[in-house]
Amino acid sequence: MQQQSCLPLSGHKVLDLSAYIAGPYGASLLADMGAEVIKIEPPDGDNLRKYPSTLVGESRAFLGVNRGKRGVCLDLKSPTGLAVLLKLVETADVLIHNFRPTVPPRLEIDYARLSRINPRLVYCSLSGYGQSGPLANKAGYDQVLQARTGVCTSQGTVDEPQIVYGSVVDYYGAALVSNAVTAALLQRAQTGQGQHVSVSLLSAALAMQAARLVVTQSEPRAVNRDMRSGGVTGIHPTQSGHLYISANTPHFWRALCDFVGLSELGRDERYDSVKKRAQHAGAIVPKLRQALSAKSAKEWEALFGDAVPCSAVRATEDVFEDAQVQEQALVAEHFHPTIGAYKTVGRPIKFSAATNPLATVRHAPALGEHSVVIMREAGFSEHEIKGAIEQGSVISK
Numbered sequence: 001m002q003q004q005s006c007l008p009l010s011g012h013k014v015l016d017l018s019a020y021i022a023g024p025y026g027a028s029l030l031a032d033m034g035a036e037v038i039k040i041e042p043p044d045g046d047n048l049r050k051y052p053s054t055l056v057g058e059s060r061a062f063l064g065v066n067r068g069k070r071g072v073c074l075d076l077k078s079p080t081g082l083a084v085l086l087k088l089v090e091t092a093d094v095l096i097h098n099f100r101p102t103v104p105p106r107l108e109i110d111y112a113r114l115s116r117i118n119p120r121l122v123y124c125s126l127s128g129y130g131q132s133g134p135l136a137n138k139a140g141y142d143q144v145l146q147a148r149t150g151v152c153t154s155q156g157t158v159d160e161p162q163i164v165y166g167s168v169v170d171y172y173g174a175a176l177v178s179n180a181v182t183a184a185l186l187q188r189a190q191t192g193q194g195q196h197v198s199v200s201l202l203s204a205a206l207a208m209q210a211a212r213l214v215v216t217q218s219e220p221r222a223v224n225r226d227m228r229s230g231g232v233t234g235i236h237p238t239q240s241g242h243l244y245i246s247a248n249t250p251h252f253w254r255a256l257c258d259f260v261g262l263s264e265l266g267r268d269e270r271y272d273s274v275k276k277r278a279q280h281a282g283a284i285v286p287k288l289r290q291a292l293s294a295k296s297a298k299e300w301e302a303l304f305g306d307a308v309p310c311s312a313v314r315a316t317e318d319v320f321e322d323a324q325v326q327e328q329a330l331v332a333e334h335f336h337p338t339i340g341a342y343k344t345v346g347r348p349i350k351f352s353a354a355t356n357p358l359a360t361v362r363h364a365p366a367l368g369e370h371s372v373v374i375m376r377e378a379g380f381s382e383h384e385i386k387g388a389i390e391q392g393s394v395i396s397k
Contacts (some may be wrong), residue, residue: 006353007034012185015088016069016111017097019046021142021170022201023126024065026177027096029070031361032347033182034093038354038374039069040085042076043393043395045367057338063364064344065174067334069170072374073395076107080393087378089117094181098126100137105348121194126177130200138200142169144232149205154212154225173204230278235313242298242313248274251270255307259300260291334363337397368395 009030014037016027024039024046032035046062053059055115064252073086075081089095095114102177103238104110104125113122125131128140143163146152151169156162179199188194192323205211212225218381232253247256250272254325257266273275277284294302297312304310314322320343347361371394375385 001289007089007351009185010034012093014042014094014096014181015085017095017099019098019190020048021061021065021167022098022173022204023098023177024048025125025171025174026126026181026199026207026330027069028065029174029178029348030094030181030249032349033178033351035068038088038370039066039071039365040088041071041073041367043073043392044047045073049089049367055339058336059131061343063339066364067344070362070370070374071368072371073368074371075393075395076109078391079391080388080391082108083212084375084378084380084388086114086117087380088374089114090117090199091378092184094122094124096124096126096181097178100127100139101121101125101131102137115194115196119194120188120192122181122188122197123194124177124181124184124197124199126173126199126201128197128200129202131198136233142167143238145169145201145205149202150209150212151205154161154209168208169201169205172208173199173201174355176204190278203343230281232277232281232288236292237288238292238297243292243297243300244311244313246309252308253277256288256304259304260288260294262287262291264268289322332361336363337366337369366397368397371396 012030012035014027014030014035016024016037016039017351018024018027019041019321027039047061048062050351051059051061055063065236069292074084076085094260095109097109099107111125114121114123127136127298128145129135129138139297146163146169147161152161152163155164180199184195184197211227212287233246233248235242245256247253252268253271254263257263265271265287271280271284295303301310318329328350330346330348331343333341333343335341371389372385375388375394376382378386380388385394390395
């Protein structure tokens with residue numbers, strides 16, 4: 001499918017050498033903003049393709065985080081494969097990778113070399129721990145960083161830490177990649193020069209905890225950093241199903257109490273703030289749950305309407321039929337050469353200048369799906385393309 005011409009990054013070319021989730025999804029976010037993104041994979045493909053999946057012939061996770069791209073498969077360890085990449089770099093605006101700091105110089109694709117080929121290149125390196133320091137060359141992954149940065153003890157306790165599933169550090173890292181690259185492109189428009197942009201999963205794991213990571217000289221080392229409301233705001237069982245309720249403001253707290261028949265709690269001065277309700281959760285929560293047992297989660301959701309922020313807990317599969325999701329075009333349909341028709345997340349940001357705001361971006365590429373056409377576009381002859389494929393330096397689907 002054609003990209004929209006009026007999106008902010010239309011006309012910008014991004015080379016995505018990254019794997020797994022954070023880098024690839026950051027590149028997909030750039031595609032959502034109109035960039036032409038070329039995913040460059042090694043002969044064995046992005047390792048995410050090999051993750052468990054009930055789909056036959058492809059990984060659900062790979063499809064989900066690689067929308068909007070065309071795909072090339074290159075062996076960068078071969079002279080021919082490297083030559084193809086360097087040719088693409090000549091006209092690229094952005095290159096993203098998630099190699100450890102020692103790898104790009106070894107592959108001869110470090111910023112110093114590539115910036116000589118293209119001084120306007122925005123070169124984004126995503127790493128586990130940053131470009132320097134004692135852990136710089138250590139492999140970093142989402143849940144490893146969760147364990148290191150306090151996420152697990154905050155989700156559970158020091159004695160019983162818990163992982164937050166869903167790759168939250170990776171996805172926040174992807175947002176930082178997209179934000180950093182866009183900012184660097186804005187600066188390049190002013191200066192004419194590219195630069196090396198560095199993002200790490202360590203920085204993502206810390207940044208996403210900004211509300212907790214505050215310490216003063218006057219307090220002890222171990223303090224209570226839990227901002228939860230003691231169980232009043234949270235998931236509650238009902239007559240049928242579970243209901244999440246958020247009732248932190250005085251207005252929503254009183255409305256909740258009125259709806260469930262506990263008006264006296266809503267006007268009791270002992271419970272008139274989030275802090276007080278957290279302190280008295282042992283008295284409040286049993287009464288609230290007893291009241292909620294009178295109806296199902298969806299009945300309460302309908303009854304509360306706009307008066308109390310809430311949602312019945314639904315399965316992942318329900319998202320595809322959600323009326324609000326459909327109205328916002330947040331799920332897009334694609335056709336993949338291996339698995340056929342599928343749906344996945346659509347463009348998450350809306351731009352009023354877009355000529356067709358409901359248009360979808362490309363499906364995630366099959367391995368080497370666009371190798372030949374992209375080499376042609378880069379100026380390689382049919383003889384050179386055939387030779388590269390026969391050598392195994394380029395893989396074509």
